[in-house]
Amino acid sequence: MSLLTCALLLAACGSDDATPPGNAPDPTPPGAVPPSTPPPSPSGVTPPSSAHGFPLSVPALDGYTLVDAFPNVVLHLPSALVWPTVGGAGPFALERSGRVVQIEGGNAREVLDFEPSVAMISEAGALGMALHPRFGDGTGPMPYVYIWYNANGMVQRLSRFTWSASSGTFDRASELVLLEEAEVNYEHNAGRVAFGPDGFLYFGNGDDLNTENHQRLDRALFAGLFRIDVDSRGGTTSHAPLRQPEGGLSTGYFIPNDNPFVGRADTLEEFFALGFRNPFGFSFDRETGALWVGDVGDTWREEVDEVVSGGNYGWPYREGDIVRSPLVPVIGTLHDPKYVYTHAEMGDLTAILGGFVYRGKEMPELVGKYIYSDWPSCRLWALDQSTGAAKRTTLVDNQWDHVPMALAEDNAGEIYLLHATGAAKLVRDAVREQLPKRLSDTTLFNDLATLDPASTLVPYDVASPLWSDGAVKGRWIDLPAGARVEITEDGTLTFPIGTLFVKNFELPPSVTPRGRTRRLETRVMIVGIATTYGLTYKWNADGTDAELSYTGSDEEIVDDAAGQTRSWHIPSFGQCWSCHRTENRILGFTGRQLTADGPDQISRLVDQGVFEQGSSAKLLPRLVRPMDTTASLSDRASSYLAANCSSCHHAGASYLGGEDTWNASPGVALADRGLLGAPHHNPPMAERLGLSNAPLIEPGNPDGSILMARIKSTDPDLRMPPLGRTMVDAEGAKLIEDWIRSGTGY
Structure with a gap:
């Protein structure tokens, strides 16, 4: 691996069983790139550019x-990086495997290895580290480091290690386990450890995927943020723990006397705040002392919280701005998050x-x-x-x-x-x-009024277009001078660095937009040195020019012909990546798609210098046009799913929970797609669709099939694809409905 x-x-x-399918981001570019390519240009240095002025290094679009x-330092899955607050020593990095290195003079040396004790499984491992504020350079009065990790035997630990002045390392044998408790799952461990401005040590922990940890102060230290006195000062400051976590131990620290639940019966007084699902990262504002946390959501939302002493942040009854009815009494007052964002806006990942x-x-x-x-x-x-x-x-x-x-x-x-x-x-x-700010600043089109393309832009068509709210699209490819698209024996296309793909979007002729022309946006995909990236240019209302869009935006368009308002979404830079990643970064220009008109289009592309002579023999069997009723129903459905679903659902892609997704790629036997069988992997998604325990496809019953429901939905949390459409493709939905109802071919 x-x-x-x-x-x-x-x-x-x-x-828990994440809603969205998606594949691991892959830093390799589409197609073959020479094994020794220069790295992207450093900040502020003018990078090489394509023939039309687009940088070949991915631009910092947001500045x-x-x-x-x-x-000179290679870290292996670092989970924390901390600096001594006094003494001027270099930072310490914790690696998830259970190794700590110190970085000085541009190099790293190992100062602690406790890997044999660490359970590095799933999300588990060595997750959080904090140096004592008086650690100094290791010779201070408190030469301690505190580390939160998952230990062998399904337990979590908070341990202290002591610096050895003689060896210049942390002594593994000095480990003092401050807290240990049993867990039932290797997920939702949070892991951040940090000293607050009050000198107390704070740490976070998730719910361990265990519902017995929800809204509980009496069982164990889960689903919360915790505050302890590792100096055990006593007196008016702190006191020894009165209770131990269920099936665990706590020793070597005291409880601050002003912790919010001190003195409450049947309570673990370490709790500082509760109601978190997985408070993966938290920090203190070094000026105001405010405590901020990012709490990982479940199916729908992610949230940022400003945490106060004794605060309850609602999980599992709140997920961001979604509120559910409590099943048990809620402890204290629920606090609203400071900021919420949806999985839908991120492409469900x-x-x-x-x-x-x-x-x-x-x-x-x-x-x-x-x-x-x-x-x-x-x-x-x-x-x-x-x-x-x-x-x-x-x-x-x-x-x-x-x-x-x-x-x-x-x-x-x-x-x-x-x-x-x-x-x-x-x-x-x-x-x-250094980016062209307007479409008129590029040389892609000779005349923007007529959208006459430059002579180097070669038009092409696809067999099965992606549904984009009915938009009419024009497509072109632009290759560096003298370059060709290569086709491997298995039909894979390889694009030279500097290749551009241009796509123009316009409202369909049936729409009469009020106060604007039908032109919407023009997108450009650039095959760069290290990866492919996309830009979009938004047309002005007059249709005379298009301006580079730095962030995503929505435009409400009144259609006088239909007497209704429709929305058009301009994708952000990052949303382009959500679909154009790994081997599927260029989604439409494929061998199967390009044979839309049989051999005629391939012959034309050969004649126009896109392919070498003889290339057509290497191209894979074509997709059919989904609305071509002369083709079989299963072939039409397969082509539709390939265009609209395979950017996320393909071989090697997995849900965030780790299972393989179903496979929408063309050429996959329908029986091998993974659409049949077990109930949908995400119960909250199925429940919200009104299809609890339903599978992706129930043969003969489109109304009982998750796939059908998501294709028909316009809810941003439920629809598929999650990006690129706001309306239902009526013809496409009818095709998939007929295919499922047929009871055959899958």
């Missing part, structure tokens, strides 16, 4: 980027990691904003609450080679993102300014 795959399997679980913080309120000096425009990320979208946001309701802006939307594991903050308040093999620092980037 690759390191990247391990990183993804071990990341915070976004759903920020991530740069390698320690170029997300689990919040949390972050830090920025207090650094290098980017003063971010001061006071909460910087956070999620897995595995590779995005960083800034959350601003200075004007009342929280407002989120995107900082980084394109770091496909930095699948995030956690965030860190150095002593100066600068932010770092930990990824599978190292740490990257958040910095400004000037590459944004």
Whole structure:
């Protein structure tokens, strides 16, 4: 198993049996790239560009980027990065396997290895680390490091290790287990450990997928944030624990006397706040002391909370802004999250990691904003609450080679993102300014009024188009001078670096839009040096030019012909990635799709220099047109599913819970698609559709099939595909309905 795959399997679980299918982000570009290619250009350096002015390095579209913080250091699934607060020593990195290294002088050396004790399974492992505030450089009066980890034998531990001045390492034999408790699942371990401004140690833990941990203070230290006095000061400050967690132990620390549940009968007094599903990352604002947490949602929502002493944040009765009826009395008062976002807006693939309120000096425009990320979208946001309701802006939307594991903050308040093999620092980037800002700034079209393409743009058609609310599309490919698309013996297409794919979207002729032309947007996909990325240009109301869209947006369009309003969504930079990733990054330009008109289109593409002579013999059997009634019903349904579902549902893709998805790829035997059999993997999704315990397809019964219900839904939380449409494709839905009702062919 690759390191990247391990990183993804071990990341915070976004759903118990996560709703969305999706595949692991893959840093390799589509098609073959020479084995020795130059890395993307560093921040602020002009990268090479395509013939039409698009950078071949992925641009920092939002004005920020991530740069390698320690170029000579390779970390293996880092889960924490912490700096001594005094003494000037370099940072310590905790690896999920149970290894700690110190980084100094650009190099790393091992200072602790307790791997034999660690259960590195699923989401489990060594997850959190904090140095005592008086650790110094290891020679201070409190030479301790505190680590939260999953130990062998299905237990969680909070342990203390002591620095050895003679060896310059942490002595493994010095381990003092402060807390140990049994767990039933290797998921929802949270794991962050940090000292608060009050000098007490805080740590978080998820619900362990165990409903007995929900809204409970009397059983064990789960589903909450906890606060202890590791210095055991006593007196008016703290006291020894009065109770032990069920099936566990607690020793070597005291309970702060002002913890919110001190003195309450049958209560574990370590609780500081409760009602969390998996508080994966939390931090303190170093200026105000406010405690912020990112709590991982289940099927529908992710949330950011500002935590107060004794606060109840609602799980399982609240998931973001979704409120359910409590089954047992709720402890105290439920607190609303400060910010909520949906899985739908992320393409149904997300689990919040949390972050830090920025207090650094290098980017003063971010001061006071909460910087956070999620897995595995590779995005960083800034959350601003200075004007009342929280407002989120995107900082980084394109770091496909930095699948995030956690965030860190150095002593100066600068932010770092930990990824599978190292740490990257958040910095400004000037590459944004090198992009064509308008379609007229490019040389893609000779005349925007007529949309006359440049001579190098070659049009093509596809057999089974993706449904995009009925939009009319024009498609072109542009190759570097003298280059050709290669076709391997198995029919795979390989695109040269610098290849562009251009797609124009217009409202269908049946629509009479009020106050604007039918032109909507023009998208450009660029095959770059390290990966493929996409840009979109939004047409103005007059249809005279299109402006580069930096963020996603929605436009409400009044259709006077139909007497109704329809919505059109302009995807964000990151949403383009949600569909265009791994081997499916270029979704329409495939051998099966290009044979839409039999050999005629391939012959034309050969004549126009796109393919070499003889290429047609290597192309795979074509898809049929879904509405071509001369083709078989099963072939038509297969082609429709290939276009509308296979970007997420294909071989090698998995749900966040780890199981394989069903397979919509063309050429897969219908009996092998995984559409039949067991009930849908996500009970909350099935329940909300009114189809509890239903399978994806129930032969002969489209009304009892999850697949059919999601194709017919317009609810952003339920519809499939989750991005790219707001309306139901009536013809496509009727095709799949007829196919399921036929009871054959799958």
